[in-house]
Amino acid sequence: MKKKRINYNIILFLACCIFWIYGIKKYPYRIGMSNDEEDKTFQESVSSFLINNLQYYNQLINLNSRKNMLLGTREILKDDTTYVISDTGSIIIERQESYPEDFKNSISELMELKKVAEDANAKFLFCLAPQKECYETAPANIKNYAKSNCELYISELIKADIPVLNLSEELDKHRSEFELFYSTDHHWTARSGFYANNAIIKEMNKLYGFEYEEAAMDINNYNIELLNKHFLGSYGKIIGLKSTFKEADDFEYITPKFDTMLSEKQVFKDLERSGAFDETVIYKGNLTKDYYSINTYATYSGGDFRLQIMENKLNPDGKTILLIRDSFACTVAPFMSLQAKELHICDVRDGEYYVGNKLNMKEYIQEINPDYVLVLYNGDTTQLDTRYDFFNDLS
Amino acid sequence: MLFSSIEFIYMFLPAVMIIYYLILRKRRYFQNIFLLIASLLFYAWGEPKFVLVMIASIMINWAIGLAVDKNRKDKKKSRMLIALDIVLNLSLLFVFKYLSFSITIFNGVLDTSLPVPNIALPIGISFFTFQAISYILDVYKGNSEVQKNIFFVGLYISFFPQLIAGPIVRYSTIAEEILTRKETLDDFLDGFARFVVGLSKKVLLANNFAVLADLSFDAVKNGESISVMFGWLGAISYTLQIFFDFSGYSDMAIGLGRMFGFHFMDNFNYPYISSSITEFWRRWHISLGTWFRDYVYIPLGGSRCSRGRNILNLFLVWIMTGLWHGANYTFIFWGLLYFLLLVFEKLTGLHKKSGFPWSVLGNVYTLFFVVIGWVIFRSDNISDAARYLLAMFGAEGNSFIDGMFIGWAEQNIIILIIGVILSTPLFRYLSDKTKESSIIRITKAGALFGLFVLSISALVSNTHNPFIYFNF
Numbered sequence: 001m002k003k004k005r006i007n008y009n010i011i012l013f014l015a016c017c018i019f020w021i022y023g024i025k026k027y028p029y030r031i032g033m034s035n036d037e038e039d040k041t042f043q044e045s046v047s048s049f050l051i052n053n054l055q056y057y058n059q060l061i062n063l064n065s066r067k068n069m070l071l072g073t074r075e076i077l078k079d080d081t082t083y084v085i086s087d088t089g090s091i092i093i094e095r096q097e098s099y100p101e102d103f104k105n106s107i108s109e110l111m112e113l114k115k116v117a118e119d120a121n122a123k124f125l126f127c128l129a130p131q132k133e134c135y136e137t138a139p140a141n142i143k144n145y146a147k148s149n150c151e152l153y154i155s156e157l158i159k160a161d162i163p164v165l166n167l168s169e170e171l172d173k174h175r176s177e178f179e180l181f182y183s184t185d186h187h188w189t190a191r192s193g194f195y196a197n198n199a200i201i202k203e204m205n206k207l208y209g210f211e212y213e214e215a216a217m218d219i220n221n222y223n224i225e226l227l228n229k230h231f232l233g234s235y236g237k238i239i240g241l242k243s244t245f246k247e248a249d250d251f252e253y254i255t256p257k258f259d260t261m262l263s264e265k266q267v268f269k270d271l272e273r274s275g276a277f278d279e280t281v282i283y284k285g286n287l288t289k290d291y292y293s294i295n296t297y298a299t300y301s302g303g304d305f306r307l308q309i310m311e312n313k314l315n316p317d318g319k320t321i322l323l324i325r326d327s328f329a330c331t332v333a334p335f336m337s338l339q340a341k342e343l344h345i346c347d348v349r350d351g352e353y354y355v356g357n358k359l360n361m362k363e364y365i366q367e368i369n370p371d372y373v374l375v376l377y378n379g380d381t382t383q384l385d386t387r388y389d390f391f392n393d394l395s
Numbered sequence: 396m397l398f399s400s401i402e403f404i405y406m407f408l409p410a411v412m413i414i415y416y417l418i419l420r421k422r423r424y425f426q427n428i429f430l431l432i433a434s435l436l437f438y439a440w441g442e443p444k445f446v447l448v449m450i451a452s453i454m455i456n457w458a459i460g461l462a463v464d465k466n467r468k469d470k471k472k473s474r475m476l477i478a479l480d481i482v483l484n485l486s487l488l489f490v491f492k493y494l495s496f497s498i499t500i501f502n503g504v505l506d507t508s509l510p511v512p513n514i515a516l517p518i519g520i521s522f523f524t525f526q527a528i529s530y531i532l533d534v535y536k537g538n539s540e541v542q543k544n545i546f547f548v549g550l551y552i553s554f555f556p557q558l559i560a561g562p563i564v565r566y567s568t569i570a571e572e573i574l575t576r577k578e579t580l581d582d583f584l585d586g587f588a589r590f591v592v593g594l595s596k597k598v599l600l601a602n603n604f605a606v607l608a609d610l611s612f613d614a615v616k617n618g619e620s621i622s623v624m625f626g627w628l629g630a631i632s633y634t635l636q637i638f639f640d641f642s643g644y645s646d647m648a649i650g651l652g653r654m655f656g657f658h659f660m661d662n663f664n665y666p667y668i669s670s671s672i673t674e675f676w677r678r679w680h681i682s683l684g685t686w687f688r689d690y691v692y693i694p695l696g697g698s699r700c701s702r703g704r705n706i707l708n709l710f711l712v713w714i715m716t717g718l719w720h721g722a723n724y725t726f727i728f729w730g731l732l733y734f735l736l737l738v739f740e741k742l743t744g745l746h747k748k749s750g751f752p753w754s755v756l757g758n759v760y761t762l763f764f765v766v767i768g769w770v771i772f773r774s775d776n777i778s779d780a781a782r783y784l785l786a787m788f789g790a791e792g793n794s795f796i797d798g799m800f801i802g803w804a805e806q807n808i809i810i811l812i813i814g815v816i817l818s819t820p821l822f823r824y825l826s827d828k829t830k831e832s833s834i835i836r837i838t839k840a841g842a843l844f845g846l847f848v849l850s851i852s853a854l855v856s857n858t859h860n861p862f863i864y865f866n867f
Contacts, residue, residue, distance in 0.1 A: 008833070009584035011840040012591065016847055024405065043402070043440060050401045051855050060852040067849055074806050077606055078857055141802025240856065 023054045058292045065240020074139050076239045083235055086136035089244040090183040091235035094142050095133045095380075098149040103156045109388040110162050110375065113324075116362045116390075117373035122322070123208040126157060127200050129188065129328040129378040130168035132181040150379040163207065170199035182249040185233020187297050190252045193331025194219065200332070201339050204372060210319065215258065216338040225253040232291035241291055251296055253287065261313040262337060268306050268356025274313075281310055281334035301330040301345070306356040308345040310337035317341065322370040324348065324361065326387055329376045344368060350386040361390040396440040398590075398647045399597045401854055407437065408651075415655065416578075423574060430655065431546050434555040438519070441559075445517035448487070453549040455483055456527040460534050460548065464541035473535060480531045484524045491516050496722035519559035521719055523552050525686060530566040532690060539570040547573050556651035560644040562662040562682035569657050576656035586653025588843055593646025595846040596639040598853045600817070603810050604636035605863075607803055612773055614799075615783045625800040626787040632807075634769050635814040638667065640863055641680070667765070667818045670757030671746035672736040675765060683719070687712050705741075710734055720772070725780055729772045736764055 040048060051057065068076060074085040075094075082094045110126060117124040133146030150168065157164040171180050171192060180192050188196070198217045204210035215221050230251040232241055241247050255278050264280040265272045273280045283302040288294055295303065302308070304327055312318060318341035323329060325345055337343045348358050365373065377387055396403050411433050419426045439446040459480040466472040489497075491514055498511050530551060533539045542548045550573060557564050611629020614621050621629070645662035652659045666678035676684050688697075695708045717730020740746040748757065767784065774780035785791045804811075816822075829835040 006833070007581050007584045008836040008840045009588040009843075010580075011837060012843045012847075013584055013587050015840075015844040016587075016591075019844075019848065019851075020405065020409065043396075046406075047400065047402050050405050051857075054401075054405075054855065057855060060848075060855045063849065064852040064856040067852070071809050072806050073603075073810075074802075075606070139802040139806065140798030141800075 023056060025055060061237075061240040061292075062242050063240075066242035068240075069242055069244065075142065076243070078238055082142070083239045083243075084138050084142050085244055086138055088136060088183075089246050090132070090136050090181065091233075091239065091243060092133045092136050092138065092144070093186075093235070094138070095131065095144050095146040095149065097143070097145040098152060100152065100156055103153055106385055106388040107156055107160045107162065109390055110157070111160055113361060113373070113375070113390045114162060116365055117370075120365045120369060122365065122370050122373045123204070123210075124373050125163050125165060125200070125204060125207065125375070127165045127167055127196075127203075127374060127376045128154060128157075129196065129376060130166075130171060131379050132186055132188070134168060134379075135171075135175070135180055146379070153379055165200060165203045167196050167199055170195055179250075182231065182233045182297070183244060183246045184236030184249050185231070185297060186235060187233070187328060188331065190254050190300060190331045191219070193300065193328075194222075194254060194335050196328075197332045197335040197339075200336070200374065200376070204374075208372070210372070212339045213315075216256070216335070219254075221257050222254050223257055225255075227251045227253060227287070227289070230287075230289050231296040233297065234295075237292055248291060251287075251299075253299065255282065256338070259314070260338065263309075263311045263313065264302075265309040265311075266302075266305050266307075266355075267309065277334065277338075281337055297327075298330060301333045303327075303330070304347050304349075304351070304354070305345070306347055306354050307359060308333075310334070310340075310343040310345070312337055312339075312341055312343075315339075315341050319371040320344070320368065321372045321374060322346065322361075322365065322368065324373070324375045324390065326377050328378045332376060344370065348387065348389050348392075350389075358389065358392055360392050396437050398644065398651075399594055399850075399854065401851075402440075404594075404851070404854075407433075407440075412654070427550050427573060428546050430555075431550045431553065434550070434553040434558060437555040438553060438558060442517055445515075445520075448491075448517055448520075449523065449553055450549075452484070452487060452523065452527055453552050454545065456480065456530055456552065457542070457545045457548040459483075460531055460541050461543065463531060463535050467535075477531055477535055481528055484528050488520060488524045490514070491520055493718070493722045522561050522563055523558060525563050525719075526557075526566070527552055528690070529563070529686065533566040533570075538565075538567040542566075542570070542573070554652075554657075556648040556655075556657075557659060560641070560648065561680075562645050562648060562659055563686050564659050564682070565686075568660065572657050578654075578656035582653045582656060582658075586650040586655075588840075589650030589653065590647050591650075591843045591847045591850075593643040593648075593650060594850045595843075596643030596646065596817075598850040599846065600810070600814055601636050601638075601640035601643055602853070603807070604632045604639065604814065607807055608633035608636050608773065610799075610803070612779075612783065615786065616775055616779050620791065620793045621783075621786050622794045622797040622800050623787060623789045624796045625803070626783060626793075628800055628804055628807075630766050630770050630783075630787060631811070633773050634667075634766050635811070635818065637769060637773075637863070638663070638818055639814065665818065665820045665823075667762060668758065668820065669761045670749075670754045671740055672733060672761055672764065673740050673746035675761055676733070676737075683716070687716055691715065706738055709737055709741075713737070723775075724777050725771050725774050728777060728780070729768050732764070732768050732771065 054060065069085075076083045084092050084094060086092050114124045128150065130150055131146045133144050134150055136144070138144040150166075154164060154166050171188070174180065174192070174195055178191050179189055181188050201210065201212045201217065205212060228250050229248040231249045233249060236243065236248070260277040261275070262277060262280040263272060263274040278284065281301060283299055286294055286296050286299040286302075289296075310333065315338075318339070320342045321336065321340045322344045323333060323336065323346070325333070325347060326349065329345065333343060333345050344364075346359055346361070346364065347354065348361070396407060398404075411430075414429060415426055419429055435446055435449070438449055459476055463473050463476045463480075466476065495511050495514060498509050501507065502509055502511070530542075530548065534541045542551070551564075551566055551569065554564075608629055611621055611625055612633070614625075642663035649659045649661065660682060662680060662682050664678040664681065666675050669675040669678055692708055692712045695711065696704055697708060698705050700708070713730040713734035714727060715730075716733070717726040717728070720726045720729070745757070770783050770787070771777075771780045774783055782791065786793050789795060826839070
């Protein structure tokens with residue numbers, strides 16, 4: 001009798017069944033996880049729901065990134081953004097060329113803000129944080145205009161008579177000392193934020209005679225705990241942990257050795273904390289190592305809020321600073337709070353995750369009468385950039 | 396809904412299989428009704444309004460099929476009914492696919508300004524109207540019995556495995572299987588394996604080649620200059636993309652059909668190893684080629700007529716083949732290119748030459764024109780196609796090599812080599828040689844599982860997953 005041949009595709013089928021069952025067994029299911037759920041069709045929502053609730057979602061992202069790395073893929077197109085692995089193994093994005101007209105709107109808003117500040121007797125300074133792409137080399141086939149865009153923006157700001165501090169000049173001094181930017185994130189490192197704050201303070205001193213505490217600007221007066229391969233940044237979360245040989249970033253947890261007493265208030269959430277540096281302006285919960293669920297970068301300042309007030313109880317005669325910011329200020333604000341009496345941090349960007357309405361900067365400046373109005377933004381700007389919606393009149 | 400989507404793999408297919416095999420087990424009638432409903436839902440997922448067009452097509456073709464069968468003995472009447480059916484089906488196709496294009500040509504030629512309607516094209520309309528025509532003609536010719544049950548006609552026309560991207564299944568192929576098919580474990584498992592192969596081809600290969608192809612063609616479309624080498628890289632990438640995308644979809648369709656006991660014909664047979672254009676069209680999109688051969692070319696007289704008439708027949712078939720792919724001059728030019736090459740081969744007997752060195756030279760000649768043809772096919776218009784082709788030959792004053800080529804070639808060299816190897820029958824040859832080895836067969840199953848997981852990871856990562864059949 002002829003022996004029936006075993007069809008070994010049964011192994012394939014059963015393995016896929018087990019894979020499928022394991023994938024869908026995650027419960028409870030999370031619904032409406034992303035900010036743009038409202039823009040999705042029903043079909044897209046179903047697809048998004050299925051994908052986001054797969055048990056092994058993160059592992060699949062990692063697997064795909066490893067596959068890309070092994071194949072030598074250095075550009076990954078995802079959601080209309082091209083993520084690129086630079087020559088140093090850092091993840092960047094393609095930066096198209098900007099033109100002077102791209103900055104027209106933002107400069108116009110800055111000029112108005114400067115006038116409002118000066119009318120309220122506040123000193124004004126615009127601080128431009130460089131983009132990561134200014135320091136990275138993309139493959140030959142990728143356009144990277146980050147550096148030239150930054151230089152163009154600076155020249156346009158100067159033409160408009162806006163006091164500007166180019167923070168890339170400060171970072172350039174430290175290029176060989178430490179990593180300026182995280183490999184897997186678009187932000188600068190905590191140490192970069194520390195030195196950026198030093199540069200801002202010194203510039204305020206140079207321009208306006210701002211008095212500062214020298215000791216708080218010396219890195220040797222801080223404890224630095226290095227957490228190895230601790231942080232998977234925004235870019236890494238999108239394209240996967242294994243996209244580069246570096247995988248996750250090391251993370252420096254910097255806290256003062258000297259005594260501190262601060263309070264930190266999240267006005268719209270009605271939350272207030274008082275205590276030392278690491279009990280107020282630091283959010284230790286974000287230090288937990290979880291590549292995909294936690295944003296460790298937000299250990300400093302806690303993230304992005306409509307209005308956050310940091311008060312330095314040990315500097316009652318200090319100045320009041322209004323800092324209008326984007327997320328690059330997360331690693332700057334905690335150290336800046338040590339140089340001020342009060343640091344009011346405002347975020348005017350659009351976004352559904354913010355609690356509370358956007359503040360009108362004119363009204364707020366008139367309300368708190370700051371001594372200084374600072375704007376800290378990174379160099380990425382477009383015509384419809386809501387970061388420049390200082391007066392709630394851009395839509 | 397696409398086969399290469401999480402909702403299909405994790406939701407639709409498991410639900411259909413569970414209901415089909417567990418709940419409706421051994422109830423063939425209800426299984427068929429269920430497959431019809433599932434197919435309509437599958438189509439409605441992506442085209443909620445156009446599913447009514449599909450249902451209308453089913454009803455019309457079913458009714459005409461019955462009428463043709465009833466009037467079989469009255470040749471005049473039955474021919475009129477067939478003509479009516481063809482006119483109705485082609486009218487449907489014309490309105491949705493060719494009306495805007497025709498009005499544009501009309502305006503251009505006669506210098507009028509008739510409004511050009513913006514009509515959305517129902518996905519898969521070219522496939523299901525051709526299947527519907529095939530049904531009527533097979534019934535008329537007596538190749539198959541007429542199907543009196545409207546649901547089963549509907550199942551044939553709308554069956555989800557081959558609905559949106561083929562293969563074009565002849566009614567005579569599956570007429571008996573509608574009621575008397577036998578689902579076997581081997582068919583199910585082999586069908587599933589084939590589905591996984593197709594999914595991998597589409598997601599892991601075609602989608603990667605698409606990134607490169609889109610870059611080069613978009614650059615030309617945007618008026619940018621591309622180097623000679625980048626032009627060739629983009630063209631070759633598209634050549635590989637369309638093969639793995641289309642053959643991958645066919646593999647998935649054939650595999651899915653087999654899982655439900657249906658046996659569709661193969662649609663691709665390693666076309667890029669062809670040593671003549673004639674051979675290429677016996678290996679590429681076989682279901683379309685044979686459809687035109689059996690329903691257009693042969694009824695017109697085929698090659699059993701004068702040379703002049705034969706050339707005319709070829710001309711008509713290739714204009715129609717081009718137009719079938721889309722309403723654009725590029726598709727017409729693409730079709731005409733193949734017409735000229737096939738006539739050339741017919742006149743010179745080139746396609747009959749075999750052995751070394753003809754097989755190698757023939758392969759180079761075939762691939763050269765196939766790649767040129769794909770450039771025309773892929774371009775948005777004739778002007779872009781011309782510019783792209785000129786760039787490929789350095790006739791635009793463009794550089795020979797540039798950073799774009801170097802960067803993209805460096806990063807894609809591995810996937811390009813894999814693509815070239817897999818477009819040959821090497822793996823099939825090795826598979827045939829080792830089919831008796833259990834270890835090899837187990838390893839193959841394991842490797843396919845690995846490819847399945849990699850494909851899912853690519854889909855979940857939401858990387859580039861284009862659907863290129865929107866013109867069809």
